[in-house]
Amino acid sequence: MLQFNDDNFQSFCNELAERDPIFKNILQQHSYPPMWTRPASFATLIHIVLEQQVSLASARAAFNKLKEKIGQITPARLLQLTDEELRACYFSRQKTVYARHLAEAFISKKIQLNKLTTSHDDVVRGTLTQVKGIGDWTADVYLLFALQRTDIFPIGDLAMVNALKEVKQLPAKTPREDILLLAEPWRPYRGIAAYLLWHHYIKSKNIKL
Missing domain, CATH: 1.10.1670.40 (Endonuclease Iii, domain 2)
Structure with a gap:
């Protein structure tokens, strides 16, 4: 790769x-x-989910609000938040569902990012898109910005x-x-x-x- x-x-x-x-x-x-690059992390995937179908500025505002609320963005910390708390961080109802599914996929080890760093592009895409709310666009942006794949x-x-x-x-x-x-x-x-x-x-x- x-x-x-x-x-x-x-x-x-x-x-x-x-x-x-x-x-x-x-x-x-x-x-x-x-x-443009981003860390290969859970937080980066949350940020990309927030960027779906909204302006980069809106997504960044939500991401920063979440960071203010919980500090380091980890699956466990995100799952401790109520829907109301996520709404206060500018998460829509749909993105609240997506963020929770993503966090649960990390906790259950359905997604293990350290394995993805050395996996083929198609394997990375296939692993990420099995999570509700992550489609090809989100996977592609992760592959480009976090894993720096050229093709x-x-x-x-x-x-x-x-x-x-x-x-x-x-x-x-x-x-x-x-x-x-x-x-x-x-x-x-x-x-x-x-x-x-x-x-x-x-x-x-x-x-x-």
Whole structure:
């Protein structure tokens, strides 16, 4: 499993720029993207669950509120909170259910993150998505940001897909299958392509992170 790190990230960006002019243009316009990473932890998975279908700012506010409430975010500490206490940390009813299922999966050892760090991408995705509330997007973001796998292409990410449609001048209703096909020549660096596309999206829309 190929992983990116501080030593190879920019060279992988350069490799993509040689393969496809859209990435060359992104690098010329915006320079290299930040190498966004997060710890491989339960807290990171909770943060990604909070990011589902809301703004990054809203998710961060909920995550910080939870941290204020319980300090270190662990499965046991989260499960001690009542639904009302989680609601006070800006958790929706649905995300309260998801967070509890995730915490229980850790306590029952259905998920063991130390094993996932050396597992194949598909095994990581399969293990995570057996938990209620964790779909492919959440697993893909974990694989990219926490495990730094180079070839994860989060097709469920609206910002990335919209950026791709913009730079490739694709019709708004381009089917998912066509987008996946388009990304094939970028293997094994489709994850780096996602970083470049997110970077373009953030810069072109002047989004403050």
